Amino acid sequence: MSILINSQTRLLVQGITGDAARFHTKLMREYGTNIVAGVRPGAGGTEVDGIKVFNTVQDVMEGKHPNASILFVPAKVMKGAAFEAFEAGIKTIVMVSEHIPLHDTMEIVTKAQLVGARIIGPNTPGLISPAEKCKVGFVPSSYYIPGKVGVASRSGTLTYEIVSRLTEAGIGQSTCVGIGGDPVIGTPFSEIVQLFQNDPATGAILMIGEIGGTMEEEAAELVQKGEITKPVVAYLAGRTAPPDKKMGHAGAIIAGGRGTIESKLDAFERARIPVAKVPGEVVGLVQEVFS
Amino acid sequence: MNLREYQAKKIFADSGIPIPPGNVARTPEEVEQITSQLNTPVVLKPQLGVKKRGKLGVIKFANNPSEAATAAAELFNIIVKEEPIKIILVEAKVEIKQELYLAVTIDYSKRCPVLIISKRGGVDIEELAEKDPHQLLKLSINILEGITEKDIILIKKFAGDEIARFASVLYAIFRKYDAELVEINPVVITTENKIIAVDAVLNINDDSLFRHAEIAKLRKEFQDTDHIAEEARANNWTYIDLPGDIAILSSGAGLTMTILDLINFSGGSPANFIDTAQIDEDGIYQAFNLLVKAKSAKTMLINIFAGLNRCDSLAKGIQRYLKDFPVDIPIVIRMVGNKEKEGHEILRGIGIKPFSKLEEAVEKVVEISK
Numbered sequence: 283m284s285i286l287i288n289s290q291t292r293l294l295v296q297g298i299t300g301d302a303a304r305f306h307t308k309l310m311r312e313y314g315t316n317i318v319a320g321v322r323p324g325a326g327g328t329e330v331d332g333i334k335v336f337n338t339v340q341d342v343m344e345g346k347h348p349n350a351s352i353l354f355v356p357a358k359v360m361k362g363a364a365f366e367a368f369e370a371g372i373k374t375i376v377m378v379s380e381h382i383p384l385h386d387t388m389e390i391v392t393k394a395q396l397v398g399a400r401i402i403g404p405n406t407p408g409l410i411s412p413a414e415k416c417k418v419g420f421v422p423s424s425y426y427i428p429g430k431v432g433v434a435s436r437s438g439t440l441t442y443e444i445v446s447r448l449t450e451a452g453i454g455q456s457t458c459v460g461i462g463g464d465p466v467i468g469t470p471f472s473e474i475v476q477l478f479q480n481d482p483a484t485g486a487i488l489m490i491g492e493i494g495g496t497m498e499e500e501a502a503e504l505v506q507k508g509e510i511t512k513p514v515v516a517y518l519a520g521r522t523a524p525p526d527k528k529m530g531h532a533g534a535i536i537a538g539g540r541g542t543i544e545s546k547l548d549a550f551e552r553a554r555i556p557v558a559k560v561p562g563e564v565v566g567l568v569q570e571v572f573s
Numbered sequence: 574m575n576l577r578e579y580q581a582k583k584i585f586a587d588s589g590i591p592i593p594p595g596n597v598a599r600t601p602e603e604v605e606q607i608t609s610q611l612n613t614p615v616v617l618k619p620q621l622g623v624k625k626r627g628k629l630g631v632i633k634f635a636n637n638p639s640e641a642a643t644a645a646a647e648l649f650n651i652i653v654k655e656e657p658i659k660i661i662l663v664e665a666k667v668e669i670k671q672e673l674y675l676a677v678t679i680d681y682s683k684r685c686p687v688l689i690i691s692k693r694g695g696v697d698i699e700e701l702a703e704k705d706p707h708q709l710l711k712l713s714i715n716i717l718e719g720i721t722e723k724d725i726i727l728i729k730k731f732a733g734d735e736i737a738r739f740a741s742v743l744y745a746i747f748r749k750y751d752a753e754l755v756e757i758n759p760v761v762i763t764t765e766n767k768i769i770a771v772d773a774v775l776n777i778n779d780d781s782l783f784r785h786a787e788i789a790k791l792r793k794e795f796q797d798t799d800h801i802a803e804e805a806r807a808n809n810w811t812y813i814d815l816p817g818d819i820a821i822l823s824s825g826a827g828l829t830m831t832i833l834d835l836i837n838f839s840g841g842s843p844a845n846f847i848d849t850a851q852i853d854e855d856g857i858y859q860a861f862n863l864l865v866k867a868k869s870a871k872t873m874l875i876n877i878f879a880g881l882n883r884c885d886s887l888a889k890g891i892q893r894y895l896k897d898f899p900v901d902i903p904i905v906i907r908m909v910g911n912k913e914k915e916g917h918e919i920l921r922g923i924g925i926k927p928f929s930k931l932e933e934a935v936e937k938v939v940e941i942s943k
Contacts, residue, residue: 383781422880437827522837531826
């Protein structure tokens with residue numbers, strides 16, 4: 283098993299005709315993801331790499347039964363595309379695009395809660411479940427191997443940097459989830475750790491967090507309360523970042539005393555979550571919890 | 574994008590929130606003229622990007638036009654945190670009976686708008702929330718529903734009808750302009766029992782500016798000092814200036830922050846960084862150029878983790894840049910990922926020893942910087 287995506291995932295690609303979407307559709311498929319259809323208004327009836335394209339999500343539903351959708355649509359039209367997926371009844375939606383207006387994301391997240399759908403992202407490289415041969419997004423799959431560590435991260439390249447070290451050390455992953463670098467995202471750490479807690483394939487959880495917001499603290503609180511019993515280790519980026527600067531991720535900003543490294547380290551300490559100071563320490567911490 | 578006070582006030586006033594009579598001036602003469610027209614004691618408020626101007630001592634009071642002109646002449650010579658004072662808002666001074674605080678912002682934890690009202694205004698709201706939470710009313714708003722009748726009743730009970738009306742208007746502004754923060758601190762109840770907005774904050778989400786062309790234009794009214802950051806933003810990259818001497822070119826926010834941490838832990842000090850999205854040969858050429866142009870550093874660290882792009886084409890971009898514009902500072906490059914061997918070969922060909930381990934590259938660049 284794994285979380286969120288697996289060999290049973292029937293993926294729809296919204297915005298499939300764009301360059302990036304075509305390229306990554308091909309890579310996802312080569313990895314093993316079952317892509318059942320694509321959507322692009324006005325391009326219905328055409329094909330991309332042998333994948334049928336439809337005008338609307340509703341048109342896809344009957345014959346193809348997708349149970350997840352990845353949205354490769356421009357930020358400006360993301361809200362419309364997400365709402366279309368909600369209305370068609372799709373319950374797992376991955377929004378890879380960045381620069382989505384914050385109010386749109388809030389509307390999408392609120393609507394998702396209303397209809398019981400799950401949003402991953404926005405501003406995420408996506409997710410990958412190596413043992414299930416399923417990836418949804420653009421994570422470079424060569425750095426991932428099947429195994430028992432569930433990884434959740436706010437940042438793409440940092441995840442590759444750290445996961446490649448795990449893989450080199452022979453430590454595989456159950457599912458790696460890029461939760462997104464924006465200040466408002468669909469599924470924060472606190473929800474991901476609960477999913478990993480309930481996933482039989484996951485033996486330990488690695489959280490790759492950073493300064494800004496309070497997501498890390500909220501997840502740590504669950505660990506402290508005993509709701510997460512699997513071992514959790516963490517890495518935090520931005521220990522030396524100056525306050526009041528958006529450090530690349532809009533979500534990574536220390537402002538008004540919120541989102542400081544001290545607050546996060548305190549929360550992890552209270553929850554007895556070991557935190558790596560540098561990426562080089564992560565492998566050792568993970569090996570320790572498995573020994 | 575943070576609007577200046579006078580720009581925010583114009584939007585507030587147009588939406589039905591009373592503000593003190595006044596106008597903006599760019600010279601002491603204009604300040605004198607406006608004061609004389611207002612025919613009342615005035616307050617001079619420099620229009621700056623920094624917060625907490627009161628604490629910085631740049632808000633001045635004047636009883637008559639000549640006093641105002643003298644105070645303005647001094648203000649126009651001041652540079653506050655690298656920003657010269659160029660515009661002063663001249664407003665009629667108000668007689669304060671009570672100050673309140675009113676804001677609509679985003680609750681990032683609950684992921685919804687939140688309305689905040691405090692019966693004590695003019696103070697630091699974070700401080701107040703900690704010390705005196707009973708003076709605060711915080712209402713989470715469902716963004717699909719907006720402010721409800723129930724919310725309005727609660728606000729009326731807490732702070733009165735007019736404040737409830739202000740709250741509705743503020744929420745409408747928050748939504749209409751895709752704001753991250755709309756704030757009045759303080760809302761003043763005058764000795765004549767008028768309720769007016771004495772300050773105004775309107776911070777608009779940068780990612781929404783494409784649908785607010787009129788707001789994007791307002792940015793030009795005040796000087797944006799950081800042209801490099803502007804140029805980086807145009808490519809959807811991030812440029813941040815820092816006080817040290819090691820320039821950094823990297824990709825991805827989390828990894829870039831990690832590199833800053835590693836440099837600082839090793840006793841080095843970053844000069845600035847560019848965090849690019851996934852780039853190709855031309856992209857790295859441009860990013861390199863921007864970083865060299867930004868400021869002179871002692872040395873530079875380039876980190877490439879080619880997940881889906883290719884080391885060899887990025888190495889070619891670097892090679893081409895160095896051929897076009899020889900750089901006289903030592904450059905340290907860490908390069909891993911697709912076509913790593915080929916990339917390393919190209920770098921060796923131009924006399925750069927590539928690193929595969931991030932930590933080793935950081936150690937090297939810090940050593941050079943010392």
